[in-house]
Amino acid sequence: MLSALPVFLKKLFILSIFSISLLGFEPRALSYNFLYINPTTGAPIGWEPETTIHYYVDPGSLGRLTNEQARTLIRAAMDIWENASPYANTPRFVYEGLLPEDVDGTNYSSYVSDSKCYTSDLSLCASQAQRDQKTVIIFDEDNSILNNELCSLGAGCSAYGEASVFSGTSTAPINITASMLVLGRSQGLSDTKISSVMGTIVHELGHTLGLAHTSINEQAYIENLNGYQRYIPTMFFSFAPHNELSTEHALATLNPDDIAGITTLYPTASASTMLGTIKGTILKSDGTPMRHVNIIARNSNDPLCEAYSFLSGLSCAFAACNDHYIFTSTGAGGFTISALPSETYTIEVEEVANDNLGRTLAPGLLSDEDLYGDAEFWNTDDEADELNTLSSTLSLAAGETKENINIILNRSAIISDRIKYSPLSTFTASPSTRCSISPPVDYAALIGISESNTSGTGHSDGTGGTTSTTAGSGGTNISHINTATSCSLIF
Numbered sequence: 001m002l003s004a005l006p007v008f009l010k011k012l013f014i015l016s017i018f019s020i021s022l023l024g025f026e027p028r029a030l031s032y033n034f035l036y037i038n039p040t041t042g043a044p045i046g047w048e049p050e051t052t053i054h055y056y057v058d059p060g061s062l063g064r065l066t067n068e069q070a071r072t073l074i075r076a077a078m079d080i081w082e083n084a085s086p087y088a089n090t091p092r093f094v095y096e097g098l099l100p101e102d103v104d105g106t107n108y109s110s111y112v113s114d115s116k117c118y119t120s121d122l123s124l125c126a127s128q129a130q131r132d133q134k135t136v137i138i139f140d141e142d143n144s145i146l147n148n149e150l151c152s153l154g155a156g157c158s159a160y161g162e163a164s165v166f167s168g169t170s171t172a173p174i175n176i177t178a179s180m181l182v183l184g185r186s187q188g189l190s191d192t193k194i195s196s197v198m199g200t201i202v203h204e205l206g207h208t209l210g211l212a213h214t215s216i217n218e219q220a221y222i223e224n225l226n227g228y229q230r231y232i233p234t235m236f237f238s239f240a241p242h243n244e245l246s247t248e249h250a251l252a253t254l255n256p257d258d259i260a261g262i263t264t265l266y267p268t269a270s271a272s273t274m275l276g277t278i279k280g281t282i283l284k285s286d287g288t289p290m291r292h293v294n295i296i297a298r299n300s301n302d303p304l305c306e307a308y309s310f311l312s313g314l315s316c317a318f319a320a321c322n323d324h325y326i327f328t329s330t331g332a333g334g335f336t337i338s339a340l341p342s343e344t345y346t347i348e349v350e351e352v353a354n355d356n357l358g359r360t361l362a363p364g365l366l367s368d369e370d371l372y373g374d375a376e377f378w379n380t381d382d383e384a385d386e387l388n389t390l391s392s393t394l395s396l397a398a399g400e401t402k403e404n405i406n407i408i409l410n411r412s413a414i415i416s417d418r419i420k421y422s423p424l425s426t427f428t429a430s431p432s433t434r435c436s437i438s439p440p441v442d443y444a445a446l447i448g449i450s451e452s453n454t455s456g457t458g459h460s461d462g463t464g465g466t467t468s469t470t471a472g473s474g475g476t477n478i479s480h481i482n483t484a485t486s487c488s489l490i491f
């Protein structure tokens with residue numbers, strides 16, 4: 001019953017080879033982008049509109065977290081997604097009670113499985129929870145479930161979130177009907193800050209709702225720049241920039257890209273009249289479609305924070321998607337960025353990667369020979385030979401769709417001197433940016449844990465690495481941190 005999804009994940013597991021030496025987080029599938037695509041409509045797959053997600057929780061504890069403390073954090077993370085936007089109708093999570101036994105390495109097969117199944121034949125589901133279409137949240141006290149079932153390559157991952165059952169069939173899935181979230185050992189360690197645990201839970205819940213990874217402001221991650229953490233979306237593939245303490249605070253708060261993603265999956269009736277859409281196509285220098293290009297739309301008034309990304313060509317057959325992302329004739333090179341507020345935008349492309357979608361979403365971990373072409377801005381009448389920095393703006397009215405925002409890449413071959421991204425120094429955040437450095441809630445205090453913001457290691461993978469933090473109060477204090485080997489990836 002291994003549909004092609006696990007095949008696809010294996011590709012991402014290859015990514016984790018890069019990350020094993022760095023971290024301890026779990027390779028998870030894929031700006032807002034979407035984990036699952038309906039092969040017939042090309043639309044992203046989420047839960048049924050207006051549905052409620054009934055979830056069951058492991059009765060065990062998780063390290064220093066009591067069961068009640070862990071459940072309180074999970075509920076708070078669910079509230080964040082439920083309240084993401086007035087234009088998002090995120091499914092409501094409803095607590096149905098505790099599972100009948102503490103789930104651990106000896107009995108997990110009744111509750112979690114690495115394989116997906118479909119309502120067309122629930123008897124094929126690997127676990128009883130899947131056959132019952134139960135959404136489960138598991139505390140994996142000793143990491144045995146993650147290590148034995150969900151994490152490839154013994155990466156020692158620390159959390160996992162994904163859909164587990166779909167309505168329909170493997171070739172024609174309709175909606176997510178059950179999901180699972182597993183929190184591993186490191187989430188309960190005393191040196192794992194509660195804000196970090198929250199960031200992980202919010203991120204993994206995003207996957208269970210159907211969101212994939214995003215890549216925005218990647219220079220901050222690649223070059224380990226301090227001061228940009230508030231501008232990194234929750235669905236970024238990693239804690240980034242590395243090791244700055246307040247990164248974790250920032251991750252627990254949704255960014256505009258995360259909000260646009262959940263709004264696109266679960267729009268309210270008024271979303272289409274209040275929010276706008278930008279559509280276009282990315283072409284190679286020779287005019288043929290180019291897929292797997294990361295496209296970013298930035299609000300000119302707050303370009304670091306209000307940035308939205310999408311991968312070109314994200315239209316594919318469900319099973320094939322997970323292998324090679326095979327595109328429909330209409331999907332090649334195309335992109336659609338939806339749920340954009342009425343603002344003025346610039347458009348840019350970066351990290352052009354061919355044939356392996358996952359790679360685009362782990363910037364900085366790729367060898368240059370896997371990447372193609374240069375970053376550039378969109379300009380009116382974009383051609384294959386203008387300056388990469390030549391940029392036009394477009395104004396998007398409420399409810400408007402702008403089409404034919406096409407970019408012809410100036411260079412689209414494999415090149416060693418490529419321009420990876422438009423430098424962050426290109427952009428200046430608004431003084432009144434809506435990306436906050438920390439959430440409005442002190443989650444440690446919420447569960448009765450006293451935690452100082454000025455001590456601790458700031459990372460949760462236990463791989464060592466010192467943290468010299470210069471976490472300041474503002475987002476403009478940029479500095480380098482020399483701890484490049486101790487980042488924490490979250491997948």
Ligand SMILES: [Ca+2]
Pocket residue numbers: 058060061102103104138139140141
């Ligand atoms: Ca347990």
Ligand SMILES: [Ca+2]
Pocket residue numbers: 376377378379382383386387388390407
């Ligand atoms: Ca251009």
Ligand SMILES: [Ca+2]
Pocket residue numbers: 376382383384385386407408409410
């Ligand atoms: Ca061009």
Ligand SMILES: [Zn+2]
Pocket residue numbers: 028029030203207213237490491
């Ligand atoms: Zn992830």
